[in-house]
Amino acid sequence: MSTEIAPETGSAEQAPGGAPVREPQAAAVASGRGERPDDGSFDVTLRIRRYLPEKDATAYWEEFTVRANRTDRLLDALHTVKWEIDGSLTFRRSCAHGICGSDAMRINGRNRLACKALLKDLDPAKPITVEPIKGLPVVKDLVVDMEPFFASYREVMPFLITGGNTPSAERRQSPEDRARYDDTTKCILCAACTSSCPVFWNDGQYFGPAAIVNAHRFIFDSRDEGGAQRLEILNDKEGVWRCRTIFNCTEACPRGIEVTKAIQEVKRAMITRAF
Amino acid sequence: MPEAPAGTLYRGREGMWSWLAHRVTGFAIFFFLLVHVLDTALVRVSPEAYNAVIGTYKNPVMGLGEAGLVAAVVYHAFNGIRITLIDFWSKGTRYQRVMLWIVIGLFVVTMAGFLPRHLGNVFGGH
Structure with a gap:
């Protein structure tokens, strides 16, 4: 916390004599302030x-x-x-x-x-x-207003879909299978990726990188059975094919998710599924 | 109602600028093709009309335009290969930046081979 930030006003505090002073870059606080110790502020x-x-x-x-x-x-x-x-x-x-x-x-x-x-x-x-x-x-x-963003997120069904009876113990998964989608589990839904995408700026209907990342998280989860359904949802005019591999999303992600890579993997999953 | 002051330009990196250049060159090539289809179709009207129209292209302004057209096609072609690799090669997204520098390198080499000869023809007057 920056408790000693004193904007505009001349701070009353007097620095201990003779300490080197860092010159403030902005001119707003020109007079009145005593010398400050060089605390790096x-x-x-x-x-x-x-x-x-x-x-x-x-x-x-x-x-x-x-x-x-x-x-x-x-x-x-x-x-x-x-x-x-x-x-x-x-x-x-x-x-x-x-x-x-x-x-x-x-x-x-x-x-x-x-x-x-x-x-x-x-x-x-x-x-x-x-x-x-x-x-x-x-x-x-x-x-x-984050609602359009969350609406796209909900559309890809970001939850585990399974069939049959629920197992009495946990659903087991090998470390390799878990690693397959590890990158896309890191999403915090901040919308930094989606709102950095020029396609999304021009066409708010586009699902956007975040929704695709969260679809990827389940599509490549070995325990999930809703993959085909999700691919169907994203195989849309406003789905993954609108991605033009601009990479702004990858660069913007504060969690370091390789967003464009995830989108490309979803695209390739659609192609391989078709043959 | 007064206009709100403009926001800043999004400061995207190589990926955004390469995409923008791909769009712009693609658009330019499209308009060239439009004109090209029209002037080539003139040969069906009469060979004389075709020759007359093509003759008007032989001036320095069109010569520079041709240089620009080749530049657009060369960039669009090499970057198209890069985009294809991003799409189909599993490591493509990770090497997209390196691949863009390769595209720019190939572009420079190609243009260095083409421009002296072409501009020599345009301005050499032989």
Whole structure:
């Protein structure tokens, strides 16, 4: 946590004499602040795309300058803005540790999780642009309507489908069979992949990478018997064939899933099934 | 209602730009083929009309256009092989970036062989 971030106002704290001072890059806090010890903190400017429908029908850019530590993530800087400067700034976050998948946003033009993006890695000398993810309707500021995304997810039936009697013990699986779909079990449904896809931006009907990844997770599970059904669902005009192997999804995935590879495997499964 | 200021361009990497270039070159080649079918069909109207139209192509502007057309076809062809490998080779997705650099390398070599000779014909005036 970045407790010592003191935006705008001149901080009263006086540094112990003579400590070397790091020059703040942003000019917002020019006077009044005493010398700080070189604790590695720095000023960073966030250029945030705001949209407050109750106040203004159009989106606009707003800049905030906050003080941040080397260990701070973009999420910490957003918290500072919300808690200390402008409480109307709206964004989603739950666990803040890269697992819940709530805070996917477009950071310096690329989809990232705000809680996994370290400010020092984002070149804090320049303003960091923060926008909502693309292709989904913006509700407010950085919050988008995720319903179209989850609708596609539900359509691929992301649950185990089996027939016959339920076994009295667990359904056994060899390590090799488990490894077959290991990569796609890592999805946290943050929508970073789907909202990085140019096909999805232009055609919201496309299932999108995340839904296909979650279909892949069951199609290649040796215990599952719904594979043919899922392939049938994805063998659609708006299914896997819309993928143009652009690789934005693979690059955007905060879990490091090889998304395009999974989509290609589903495509190949459809072809081999047909012969 | 005032326009909202534009958002930023998505900063995709090699995959996105190669896809965009593939689209643009594909579109350009399509329009060339459209015109090409029309002018070639003129030979059925009369050989003189065909010769007259083809004769108008012999100027430096069209010569540069031909260079652009060859560039588009060469990129589209090599990158098409890359896309085919991404589709059918199980390791294709992992090597897509390397393959793009190979495509660009082959493109440069091909164009280096073609351009001097072609531009010599266009501007050499023989």
